[in-house]
Structure formats: structure tokens, C-alpha cells
Amino acid sequence: MLSYIVRRLITAALILLGASFVVYLLTAASGDPLEELRTSNNPNKAALIQSRSDLLHLDVPAPLRYFVWLRGAAGCLIPFANACDLGKNLQGQPVTEQLGLAIVQTLTLVTTATLLAIVIGISIGIITALRQYSALDYGVTFMAFLFFSLPIFWAAVLLKEFGAISFNTFLKNPEIPIPVIIAVALVFGLIAMAVAKGAWKGRWIAFGATAAVVAAVMFYMSLTGWLRTPGLGPVVLALSGVGVAFGVTALSAGLKNRKALYSSLTTVGIGVVLYFALPALLNQATFLMMVILAVVAVGVGVAVGYFFGGYDRGQNMRSAGLTAFLMGLLITLDRFMQAWPGYYDATRGRPIATIGASTPNFQGDFWAQGLDQFTHLLLPTIALILISIASYTRYSRGSMLEIMNMDYIRTARAKGLSERTVVMRHAFRNALIPLATVVAFDIGGLIGGAVITESVFSFTGMGQMFAQGLQRVDPNPVMGFFVVVAITALVFNLLADLVYSALDPRVKVKS
Incomplete structure (x- = not known):
């Protein structure tokens, strides 16, 4: 294993050197960095031209200039030496500093969208594969192709118009019209009918029950102005936690495993008790504190599952640990909701932002700052999810259909294994193998940034850095972008190969 990784890293380094040399020459040949100054009427034009020539080493031929750049870039391989030098852009700013700002913006924008697209897309794809040729399958297929064909800039502009401008206006008087309540209730009822x-008869019952519940919830939200002063409260928190406990147990252990179910429900009870005990601590919350609390919550859940015992403590621990984590997320969500009225007032009644990553000069505690980042990321995240989720849905559906028709799945069913065991333990794991390659490539694209989305929502990320570098014939930012994206792509392709061996024991990485 170790020798295989070393060989792959050496090969990757050679590929990176060759590719960076080609990209540098292409960038140098794409235009003249001095063209803007040559056509200028500035009286000190000659001095400015000489200064930029010295800054970019333009007196050196491009092939040799690459090795000047490479000497500085090699310093990035020495950790903690502060010797990394990727040159400077046309404004004299170090590219390493520009990269640091751009990567933060890009990761802030795209990471959440990509993770949600992967989780939601794979889940929907597997569900539709298990319900092949059903109304749900046809509906999801239609929506997947629709979203896949949407121009991202068009979707982003529509979201800004209706998801921000119109919604902010609606929040001033959040009364939901009765026709809208009826229409939304019918849509959710049809979705429930397709899923059932x-x-x-059972499908019509699912339609009626879902439509009635959705209509009642929306009417309550309209009557009480819940969107202005949201919150879950202990009752909704407890009911949601019980639903989470049953769902997690059904997927991870099966509802027949009563020990696992009781472990999860006990964890929910502990969470409801802590809901009343934690407010004073959460008022002083920091990011590190929330991470520590998440780890403690999972630890408590695992401990509860262990002490319940039974024939398979591992299932108890997994179910209770995951339930504890999700219960912690619900408590965190409720605390953010409690901070919403103050944030609404601080933004003068326009909380959903249309540009930027944060409100300039905005001051607030952990919860207010979190809401500020959330409202700025909401629309671009939705735009990216709508486009990305379609491909993951199609890939996972196709992979799952192929797996479910294999002989070993028929054998597992013939042995009398439950459908949950067949799907979750035998089919799901193998269905993920082809997706490992897709995810690895998408991670490289993630770091590269979403150029169009960054432009529409005014994010100065990696994509904008690359596009502006090409437009201005600014080679050093382009090379900085290339190095980051290339290294990310090579590393994650190596990780994909290692994930293959973890998902499928038949695949071995050999030296």
C-alpha cells in the first residue's frame, strides 16, 4: 500500500511539472501583459512598462521564465518555512495572498452545495432505482433532466428575483394566501402518493394525510407570523427527534432490533432534557465549542447504545450515535431560529442577500454571524444544487439498477435476507463504487470554483481569479489557480483508488 501511494505521488509530481510547463507557455503566448500600458497616454509610461517587466520577468524568454516561477513555487513544498512564492499579480499583490482569499470564498460558496448535492442526489437516485418505472421514477427523471438543462445564470437570476427580492418583500407581512396553501398542499400530496x-387506497390515504398536514402547518405559519419569529420548541423538537430515531434505526439496524430503537429513543429523550439545560451555554457559543459539543453528543449516543447491550451492540451504537448527532443539529437549528428576529431587524427587513459572502461591517454573536453567512450563501447554494443534483441522481440510479440485477443480489434474497439488508449491506455499498470517480472529479471542479455563479452573486473566488487572470494576461494568478486545482485533482483521484479498495475487497492496490 505504502509503495503504491509513493509511486502514485511521484507520477503525479511528474505530470504536474509537465502540465504546468505547458500551461505557463500557453498563458505567456495568450497576450501581451504590457499592451494596456503601451496604448496609455500616461507621461511616465516608460517607467510603468519597465516596472511591470521587472515584476513579471518579461525580459526572460517564456520557457526560461517558467523555471524562475518554478523556483519560487518549489518553496511551497517546505512546510512552515514561509518560503512559498508564486509571484505577484499585475497590481503587485502576492499570488499566495490572493489565493488564500479566493480559496476561502470558493470553499464557502461551493462546499455545502456539493456535499448536499452528493447526499441528496445519491439518495434520490437509489430510491428511484428501487422504484423503477413508478410515477416517482418518471417524475424524478423528468425533473433531473430539466435541472440538468437549466442555464445556471438563468436559474441564479430567477432565484435573486423571487428567492430574495420578492421573498424579502413578502416577509414584511408574511400572510400566505389560501390558494397558495391549497396548491402547495396538493403538490406535496401528489409527491406522497408517488412515494407510497x-x-x-393506501396511496390516496397518503395523499390526503400529507396534503392536510401541509395545509395545516402553512395555515399556522401564516396565522402566527412564524416566518418572522420562527422556532421549533420542545414539542416539535421531541416529535422530530422521535421521527429521526425511527428513520435512523430503520436504515441502520431495522425496526425489529428493539435494542437499537430504544437506544435511539433514549438519546432523543436526553436531547430534549438538554434543550432546557443548554441555553445559557449556547449564548456564549463559538465554532470550537459547537464542534466539541457535537463530538460529545455523538459520544453520549454511542455510550447509550453500548449500555443497552443486546446481540449486536455495534448496531445500537451506530443508531444512537447518528440520532444524537441529528438531534444536536435540530437543537442548533432552533437556536439559530431564535436569533432570526434580531437579524431581521439588523438587516432592515431584507435578510435574504443577493450579492457577496457577508454583510459589510456586520457585527453580532456566533448565531447572528452564522445567519448572515447562511442568508448570503442560500441562493447560490440552491442554484448549484439544482444543477449538480441531476447528475448524481442519474449516476446513482444507473449504478443501483445494475447492481440490483446481479446474481449475488438474487442469492441474498434467496437466502431469506430482509430487503433492508439486501439493499443497505449488499447493493448500496457496491453502487457507490462508480460514484467515487465522479465525486473525485467534482472535488477538483469545486476548488476551481463556479465561475458563472461567482459572477452572478459577486463572489471573488477561484473561478473569478482564473477568468480575470486570463482577461488581463496576468500569468501568475493563472498559474496559482492551476497549481491548486491540479494538486487537488491528482490527490482526490488517488483517494478514489483507495476508496475503491475500501468499498470492494476484490479491488487491491498493489505495489
């Missing part, structure tokens, strides 16, 4: 299995 069995005879038509």
Missing part, C-alpha cells in the same frame, strides 16, 4: 407503495 401498495394499492391505490
Whole structure:
């Protein structure tokens, strides 16, 4: 294993050297960095031209200039030496500093969208594969192709118009019209009917129950102005936690494993008790504190699952640990909701932002700052999810269909294994193998940035840095962008190969 990794890293380094040399020459040949100054009427034009020539080493031929750049870039390989030098841009700013700002903006913008697209897309794809040729399958297929064909700039502009401008206006008087309540309730009812299995009677019951619940919730939200002063409260928190406990147990252990179910429900009870005990601590929250609390919550859940015992403590621990984590997320969500009215007032009634990553000069505690970042990331995240989720849905559906028709799945069913065991333990893991390559490539694109989305929502990320570098014939930012993206792509392709061996024991990485 170790020798295989070393060989792959050496090969990757050679590929990186060759590719960076080609990219540098292409960038140098793409235009003249001095063209803007040559056509200028500035009286000190000659001095400015000489200064920029010295800054970019333009007196050196491009092939040799690459090795000047490479000498500075090699310093990035020495940790903690502060010797990394990727040159400067046309404004004299070090590229390493520009990269640091751009990477933060890009990761802030795209990471959440990509993770949600992966989780939601794979889940929907697997569900539709298990319900092949059903109304749900046809509906999801139609929506996937629709979202996949949407121009990202068009979707982003529509989101800014209706998801920010119109919604902010609606929040001033958040009364939901009765026709809208009826329409939304009918849509959710139809979705529930498509998801439901069995005879038509059961499907109509699912339609009616879902539509009635959605209509009641929306009417309550409209009547009480919940969107202005949101919150879950202990009752909704407890009911949601019980639903989470049943769902997690059904997926991870099966509802027949009563020990696992009781472990999860006990964890929910502990979470409800802590909901009343933690407010004073959460008022002083920091990011590190929340991470520590998340680790403690999972530890408590795992401990509860262990002490319940039974024939398979591992299932208890997994179910209770995951339930504890999700219960912690619900408590965190409720605390953010409690901070919403103050943030609404601080933004003068326009909380959903349309540009930028944060409100300039905005001051607030952990919860207010979190809401500020959330409202700025909400629309671009939705735009990226709508486009990305389609591909993951199609890939995961196709992979799952192929796996479910294999002989070993038929054998597992013939042995009398439950459908949950067949799907989760035998099919799901193998269905993820082809997706490892897709995810690895997408991670490289993630770091590269979403150029169009960054432009529409005014994020100065990696994509904008690359595009502006090309437009201005500014080679050093382009090379900085290339180095980061190339290293990320090579590393994650190596990780994809290692994930193959973890998902499928038949795949071995050999020296």
C-alpha cells in the first residue's frame, strides 16, 4: 500500500511539472501583459512598462521564465518555512495572498452545495432505482433532466428575483394566501402518493394525510407570523427527534432490533432534557465549542447504545450515535431560529442577500454571524444544487439498477435476507463504487470554483481569479489557480483508488 501511494505521488509530481510547463507557455503566448500600458497616454509610461517587466520577468524568454516561477513555487513544498512564492499579480499583490482569499470564498460558496448535492442526489437516485418505472421514477427523471438543462445564470437570476427580492418583500407581512396553501398542499400530496407503495387506497390515504398536514402547518405559519419569529420548541423538537430515531434505526439496524430503537429513543429523550439545560451555554457559543459539543453528543449516543447491550451492540451504537448527532443539529437549528428576529431587524427587513459572502461591517454573536453567512450563501447554494443534483441522481440510479440485477443480489434474497439488508449491506455499498470517480472529479471542479455563479452573486473566488487572470494576461494568478486545482485533482483521484479498495475487497492496490 505504502509503495503504491509513493509511486502514485511521484507520477503525479511528474505530470504536474509537465502540465504546468505547458500551461505557463500557453498563458505567456495568450497576450501581451504590457499592451494596456503601451496604448496609455500616461507621461511616465516608460517607467510603468519597465516596472511591470521587472515584476513579471518579461525580459526572460517564456520557457526560461517558467523555471524562475518554478523556483519560487518549489518553496511551497517546505512546510512552515514561509518560503512559498508564486509571484505577484499585475497590481503587485502576492499570488499566495490572493489565493488564500479566493480559496476561502470558493470553499464557502461551493462546499455545502456539493456535499448536499452528493447526499441528496445519491439518495434520490437509489430510491428511484428501487422504484423503477413508478410515477416517482418518471417524475424524478423528468425533473433531473430539466435541472440538468437549466442555464445556471438563468436559474441564479430567477432565484435573486423571487428567492430574495420578492421573498424579502413578502416577509414584511408574511400572510400566505389560501390558494397558495391549497396548491402547495396538493403538490406535496401528489409527491406522497408517488412515494407510497401498495394499492391505490393506501396511496390516496397518503395523499390526503400529507396534503392536510401541509395545509395545516402553512395555515399556522401564516396565522402566527412564524416566518418572522420562527422556532421549533420542545414539542416539535421531541416529535422530530422521535421521527429521526425511527428513520435512523430503520436504515441502520431495522425496526425489529428493539435494542437499537430504544437506544435511539433514549438519546432523543436526553436531547430534549438538554434543550432546557443548554441555553445559557449556547449564548456564549463559538465554532470550537459547537464542534466539541457535537463530538460529545455523538459520544453520549454511542455510550447509550453500548449500555443497552443486546446481540449486536455495534448496531445500537451506530443508531444512537447518528440520532444524537441529528438531534444536536435540530437543537442548533432552533437556536439559530431564535436569533432570526434580531437579524431581521439588523438587516432592515431584507435578510435574504443577493450579492457577496457577508454583510459589510456586520457585527453580532456566533448565531447572528452564522445567519448572515447562511442568508448570503442560500441562493447560490440552491442554484448549484439544482444543477449538480441531476447528475448524481442519474449516476446513482444507473449504478443501483445494475447492481440490483446481479446474481449475488438474487442469492441474498434467496437466502431469506430482509430487503433492508439486501439493499443497505449488499447493493448500496457496491453502487457507490462508480460514484467515487465522479465525486473525485467534482472535488477538483469545486476548488476551481463556479465561475458563472461567482459572477452572478459577486463572489471573488477561484473561478473569478482564473477568468480575470486570463482577461488581463496576468500569468501568475493563472498559474496559482492551476497549481491548486491540479494538486487537488491528482490527490482526490488517488483517494478514489483507495476508496475503491475500501468499498470492494476484490479491488487491491498493489505495489
